[in-house]
Amino acid sequence: MQFNKLKPSATKWYFLGILTLLGIQINRGQDISYQADWESLKQHKTPEWFLDAKFGIYCHWGPYSVPEFKNEWYSHWMYVHKNNPEAKNGEASEYYKHHVATYGPLKDFGYKDFIPMFKAEKFDAAQWADLFEKAGAKFAGPVSEHADGFAMWDSELTSWDAKEMGPKRDIMGELAHEIRKRDMKFIATFHRQWLLGWYPTWDETTDASDPKYAGLYGPKMKKGDFQYPPSTHDIDAGIKKYYPLADENFNKEWLDRLKEIIDKYDPDLVWFDNKMDVIGETYRKEFLEYYYNQAAKKKQEVVSTYKFYDFAKGSAVLDLERARMSEKKDFPWLTDDSIDWNSWSHIKNPDYKSVNRLVDFLVDVVSKNGAVLLNITPKANGEIPKPVKERLLEMGQWLRVNGEAIYGTRTFAVYGEGGTKVVEGHLSERSNPDNTSKDIRFTTKEGSLYAIALDWPADGEMLITTLKKDNKYYSKNIKKIELLGYKKPLDFKVGDKGLRIQLPHEKVGDHAFAFKIISE
Numbered sequence: 213m214q215f216n217k218l219k220p221s222a223t224k225w226y227f228l229g230i231l232t233l234l235g236i237q238i239n240r241g242q243d244i245s246y247q248a249d250w251e252s253l254k255q256h257k258t259p260e261w262f263l264d265a266k267f268g269i270y271c272h273w274g275p276y277s278v279p280e281f282k283n284e285w286y287s288h289w290m291y292v293h294k295n296n297p298e299a300k301n302g303e304a305s306e307y308y309k310h311h312v313a314t315y316g317p318l319k320d321f322g323y324k325d326f327i328p329m330f331k332a333e334k335f336d337a338a339q340w341a342d343l344f345e346k347a348g349a350k351f352a353g354p355v356s357e358h359a360d361g362f363a364m365w366d367s368e369l370t371s372w373d374a375k376e377m378g379p380k381r382d383i384m385g386e387l388a389h390e391i392r393k394r395d396m397k398f399i400a401t402f403h404r405q406w407l408l409g410w411y412p413t414w415d416e417t418t419d420a421s422d423p424k425y426a427g428l429y430g431p432k433m434k435k436g437d438f439q440y441p442p443s444t445h446d447i448d449a450g451i452k453k454y455y456p457l458a459d460e461n462f463n464k465e466w467l468d469r470l471k472e473i474i475d476k477y478d479p480d481l482v483w484f485d486n487k488m489d490v491i492g493e494t495y496r497k498e499f500l501e502y503y504y505n506q507a508a509k510k511k512q513e514v515v516s517t518y519k520f521y522d523f524a525k526g527s528a529v530l531d532l533e534r535a536r537m538s539e540k541k542d543f544p545w546l547t548d549d550s551i552d553w554n555s556w557s558h559i560k561n562p563d564y565k566s567v568n569r570l571v572d573f574l575v576d577v578v579s580k581n582g583a584v585l586l587n588i589t590p591k592a593n594g595e596i597p598k599p600v601k602e603r604l605l606e607m608g609q610w611l612r613v614n615g616e617a618i619y620g621t622r623t624f625a626v627y628g629e630g631g632t633k634v635v636e637g638h639l640s641e642r643s644n645p646d647n648t649s650k651d652i653r654f655t656t657k658e659g660s661l662y663a664i665a666l667d668w669p670a671d672g673e674m675l676i677t678t679l680k681k682d683n684k685y686y687s688k689n690i691k692k693i694e695l696l697g698y699k700k701p702l703d704f705k706v707g708d709k710g711l712r713i714q715l716p717h718e719k720v721g722d723h724a725f726a727f728k729i730i731s732e
Contacts, residue, residue, distance in 0.1 A: 409438025
């Protein structure tokens with residue numbers, strides 16, 4: 213090969229490849245100097261703490277929590293009246309109708325007017341962190357900024373933040389301190405890219421058009437420019453298409469806010485909602501370059517996430533939304549889901565998921581090389597609703613008994629067995645039915661295999677067909693089988709139809725049941 217014919221970037225990666233083949237481990241993990249180049253950023257290694265953690269908690273909490281109506285998209289849909297391009301069939305949204313009836317015309321009472329009502333007077337960061345710890349979370353944090361444009365930290369870049377308005381407290385700072393005191397990782401989640409077109413800044417009948425409030429509502433747009441930003445990639449076809457729709461000012465502000473969060477709070481994980489492809493690709497790469505390099509200087513192991521094609525594959529951790537994989541993956545991934553079936557923020561008529569559903573979801577995701585980021589829904593005053601607390605504490609109780617089959621585990625040759633099929637796809641979780649006792653999921657750790665039944669078998673025994681005699685996945689001689697939470701070893705037999713495990717006479721626990729298979 214003639215090296216002088218190669219482009220400089222190609223020459224660099226060629227020599228790095230040669231050095232790696234020779235066993236010279238450079239530019240690995242957190243020890244390299246990253247460049248704003250996808251090939252460089254792909255060298256970042258997902259840290260062991262994330263691979264071990266499996267379960268985290270965050271919360272949608274902000275001024276949108278005040279109206280307690282429908283969901284966290286209130287701040288957007290409240291502005292959709294009959295003359296808005298997004299009005300379906302020329303009809304105002306139910307949010308708009310509710311808002312005008314409850315608070316008055318949008319010119320007089322806009323979203324900004326919820327901020328003084330968002331007082332967080334009962335918020336106690338220590339109590340929240342205690343709850344997260346008792347729930348079994350290994351990483352936790354708040355939504356740093358939702359699509360509403362209100363920053364939940366003490367920002368030097370905007371006055372529209374929680375330190376100067378509303379609670380008049382540094383919410384992120386307080387939570388970061390208390391979460392880390394309990395040996396959990398601190399995370400920051402970011403939705404600001406949605407602000408581009410979130411409010412009808414063109415609409416002179418609303419307060420969103422007033423330039424006095426541009427710091428909250430975002431840049432002036434023309435009518436019809438955005439209809440809550442359009443999808444900018446062909447998800448189904450798997451085609452990566454970048455359309456940098458934001459101007460340089462918006463791009464720069466997006467990046468500057470992220471740098472401020474990194475510099476002030478040292479988040480261990482920065483999570484992004486989708487629609488990041490409205491941000492220029494250069495700025496997305498610059499974010500990862502800055503985050504990874506700052507972490508390397510601090511000897512900190514960090515994670516960033518992305519949805520769809522917003523970052524290059526391999527440069528960060530892929531995240532799903534209200535969804536999961538149907539099969540085991542050879543790469544680590546994350547899924548974010550809410551404790552409420554319908555909303556990510558607190559509303560007056562919540563529909564909370566059962567603990568059984570939440571535990572089964574966690575087990576299924578972990579068996580496929582994933583982790584769960586569960587969203588909870590605090591009230592505007594800072595209280596966490598009692599049913600939410602109860603569910604988290606019950607999950608924590610389950611994890612105290614069965615956590616060894618979850619934390620620090622890795623995948624088995626197959627994720628599991630059973631007839632319940634998972635429907636993949638964005639926001640697909642409602643399409644997935646509850647599991648049965650035939651649904652079994654596998655994890656491994658320190659030489660042991662864990663088989664986790666997602667319900668209690670009714671006939672007194674559990675049959676694992678994957679582990680039948682002479683199976684191709686597990687050739688070890690089984691020495692002992694234990695049921696986590698039960699003191700005595702269980703009788704078992706390996707046959708042509710599978711591994712049969714005799715169960716205790718009475719059900720042990722209330723949710724998924726983890727069997728530890730110990731071999732010689």
